[in-house]
Amino acid sequence: MNLTEDIIRAISFASIKHKSQSRKGKKHIPYINHPIEVVRLLWEEGKVRDKSVLIAAILHDTIEDTHTTPEEIKETFGQEVLDLVLEVTDDKSLPKKERKRLQILHAPNASKGAKQIKLADKCSNLYDIIHSPPDWPVERKMEYIWWAVSVVDGLRGANQPLEDHFDQLVELGNQTFVRENI
Numbered sequence: 110m111n112l113t114e115d116i117i118r119a120i121s122f123a124s125i126k127h128k129s130q131s132r133k134g135k136k137h138i139p140y141i142n143h144p145i146e147v148v149r150l151l152w153e154e155g156k157v158r159d160k161s162v163l164i165a166a167i168l169h170d171t172i173e174d175t176h177t178t179p180e181e182i183k184e185t186f187g188q189e190v191l192d193l194v195l196e197v198t199d200d201k202s203l204p205k206k207e208r209k210r211l212q213i214l215h216a217p218n219a220s221k222g223a224k225q226i227k228l229a230d231k232c233s234n235l236y237d238i239i240h241s242p243p244d245w246p247v248e249r250k251m252e253y254i255w256w257a258v259s260v261v262d263g264l265r266g267a268n269q270p271l272e273d274h275f276d277q278l279v280e281l282g283n284q285t286f287v288r289e290n291i
């Protein structure tokens with residue numbers, strides 16, 4: 110199957126899986142905007158053209174945040190896509206703090222494709238925290254930035270334009286939240 114056809118199938122699949130979810134921010138953006146933004150970042154900013162990476166980016170939160178099973182993804186999109194999705198899926202049976210610690214620890218060992226997806230994911234999350242912030246105190250937003258910086262440190266070398274894009278968002282986030290703190 111060609112890229113366009115697979116992308117359409119993946120967007121349709123993810124939109125059904127995420128249909129009743131919205132993003133954390135006060136603007137209540139539909140959840141599906143996030144995986145679409147992640148694949149846009151990979152394509153436009155990161156110039157990624159690997160089909161499995163693009164498809165896995167669209168599906169990257171389906172196992173972690175919906176009732177999607179690995180078998181479903183394997184059947185519909187194949188083993189390579191499933192492996193990438195699993196690489197970027199946290200183990201939800203662990204406490205949140207531990208999952209966040211493991212993301213920092215595991216980042217350097219991820220495959221190049223998974224690193225690219227994680228980079229775009231962190232860019233999208235950071236953008237949303239700046240432009241559609243959740244109802245968090247400024248310290249928590251700053252903490253999120255520091256944590257994301259630690260994860261991205263382990264991803265460097267996988268995609269320079271996405272790393273530059275992330276660094277710009279960190280800069281913008283710091284300026285925005287420092288101003289909020291005064």
Ligand code: ZN
Pocket residue numbers: 143169170230
């Ligand atoms: Zn995500």
